[in-house]
Amino acid sequence: MTRGLEILSVGMVTPVGLTAPTTAAAIRAGISRVRETPFVDLRFQPHPGAFVDTACLPELHQVDSRLGFREARMLRLAAPALREAARHLEEPPILLLAMPEELRPEEVAPTRFLEALSRSADVPLDLSRSRCVAQGRAAGLVALAEAFQLIQMHRATDILVGGVDTFMVPELLATLELEARLRGAGPSDGFIPGEGACFLWLGATGRGRRSRIQPVATIEGVGTGHEPGHRYSQEPYRGEGLAESFLSLFASRPVSAPRVQSVYTGLNGESFWAKEWGVACLRSRDHFSDDLRTHHPVENIGDPGAALGPVMLGLAAIGLQRGYLPGPCLVWCSSDREERGAALLCAQEGETRGDR
Structure with missing residues (x-):
């Protein structure tokens, strides 16, 4: 177990909130955004899901045309969350970004995605040292472990750890349905597909005091x-x-x-x-x-x-x-x-x- 990182800021976009505070307040209040979606299952019934209203997401400009629909959606989710978390950063930080397991390096070039994210959010990143961790749900915690090592070995002062994903992809939903993994009508052993993005600005113990920023919490x-x-x-x-x-x-x-x-x-x-x-x-x-x-x-x-x-x-x-x-x-x-x-x-x- 490694010790002692401060969370200096949080940025978040989820189906119940477009910022970290609004998401936290909505979830605490018990608000849910699970709804019928436009996507249908094999019985032509709507899939339940929890997705962000597309009208609430920023448009993409000058984005690499080689990015697919899923990556483009992820960019739209991630850009405002990254901007929220990085608003007080003075130097380009390292970003360790959790991504879905399906997006292996041979399917989407990590550097290309990170470059597009930096442009879309208008947040400079240390792209030479940033990387994507395409390991699914646990990827954010795997990235966090790497952040601990980098900061405690004095190889970085500030690190952004984040994650972004979406299940709003018809082909992916169809695959998951064939595997009997999606929640259907009535009781079932499955999950409700969602999406979201979150970023955390991390620093060593005392970083907040030196920058006159009150840490949110300590990891x-x-x-x-x-x-x-x-x-x-x-x-x-x-x-x-x-x-x-x-x-x-x-x-x-x-x-x-x-x-x-x-x-x-x-x-x-x-x-x-x-x-x-x-x-x-x-x-x-x-x-x-x-x-x-x-x-x-x-x-x-x-x-x-x-x-x-x-x-x-x-x-x-x-x-x-x-x-x-x-x-x-x-x-x-x-x-x-x-x-x-x-x-x-x-x-x-x-x-x-x-x-x-």
Whole structure:
């Protein structure tokens, strides 16, 4: 477990809010944007989904024509969120961007996408050191682990960790339906497709004070793991990867430290993920409060794919800052394939604003 990053700002675009504060307030109020969509299933019934109103997203100008529909949609989601998170940055930062597993390097050139994002958001980036992490839901936490290393090795002062994804792609929805993974009418073991983008400006402990910026929250540490028996593997599914992430996260944390009070979970409506959550929780039970509160933002915004990790980090940070979320707070995510990740957040000592 590595320690000590400050979240200095958060930018977010989701189906329930076009900024981080409005998203957090809407989810806290129980607002949901799950609706029938224009996309139909194999029975010609509308797919339920949670998508941002296209009219609320910025138009793209001078974008590389080689980017496909999904990447263009992701640019429109990501640009305003990146602009919100980077508004006080003075120098071009490194960006570690979580992206969907389907967007492997051979399918979309990461550098091309990052260049287009920088132009669309009008935010200069250190493109020579920025990269895309195409590892799905856990990618944001994998990127966070890399950010810890870069900052603690003094190879970077400021880093943006973000994620963007959308399921608003007919071909992708059709594939997921054939795999029986989408929520249908009535009870079903499936998820509601969503979309979103979130970015977090991270710095070492004390960075906010030196810049006269009040940090939103502190990330105490991050742990990652790999699940051999993931959804598309032939290996037995034992839930080892998430348990490994938890054990790595808590390895250097004394048992006498405050126990985890809240959890933002990567559960998305599919029962598949419940097993590894149970295994991981049991193996690290000494670190959890008996009165544990769990939060599932996918109930409000659908499953935003690779954006889920950064979105939950942002929501947890805002909740800790505002005082309505008891901490420490655990955030965990699992990808469809082997990647798993977990992070622990706490409020800035003496800086909680109070419940509002």
